[in-house]
Amino acid sequence: MLFSWNLIGLGLVYRIFKKKNLSFDDRFSMTMCMAITMISPLIIALHIELLLPGSLKALFLIPILLGLLIGWKFGSLIKAPALLTSIYNGTMGGIMGTMLGAVLQNPALCNIPIESEAMMTANMYSLAIFTTFLHTLVFILSQINGQ
Template identity: 60%
Template sequence: MKLNYRLFKHKNLLFDDRFTKTMCMAITSISSFTLALYLKILLPGDYRMMYLLPVVIGILIGWRFGSLIKAPALINGIYNGAIGGVMGMMLGAVLKNPALCNIPLDTTALIATNMYVLTIFVACLHAIVSFLIRYSIKV
């Protein structure tokens, strides 16, 4: 993520605001989603702070990428970061306890398998989006 930010900041002046805003939305959403999902899965969810931490981290990621462009994109980056954080947190909660959405999974082995598969899929999705953004920045 830091490499994407440095490359994004370095090449910022080469592109118009519309293209930069689209790239900012994509990397902010997927980065905050991935990080919130991993935080929700790895850390215990018994504390109240664990509900707010992924959203705050998503807002910080959105603010960081959104600050590269003008003021409306900053708001857009913060919004996408917060939404990505909330969605990652919700998916992590459902992966830990499928009964929240009335998904009939009885065995813990099946729950663990679904958790592994979806986290690997999200990691691959984050890698693909990062690669596509780096590829689109090359001039």
């Protein structure tokens, strides 16, 4: 179920990406670029962190690299300053999403009182659904602006 939410997010990313490829402006698309690359790597990193098993320690680099990749792809559409901004924001989003996912999986890291195992799973699902809602909201906004 989480994976389907993740796929919906990724599909929206690529739809907007193709659409933005046709029409650029100067300042306009830089703002859009910043907004998209701030939100989407965070949420995709959070979903990946929740999906992957926690035992594989070597996989912690994947969300960060994915954030960098998304930032690069969006930024390379426009100009050099936008490329710099979006790479920076994408990497930051990847790191913060990884952190949030780690806290959600193991609440004792942050001194949060643990209720039970089922409560933690419910927390994970509700936050994932909520972040997907935010993701779609931002993409709808940018789609309105892109036309």
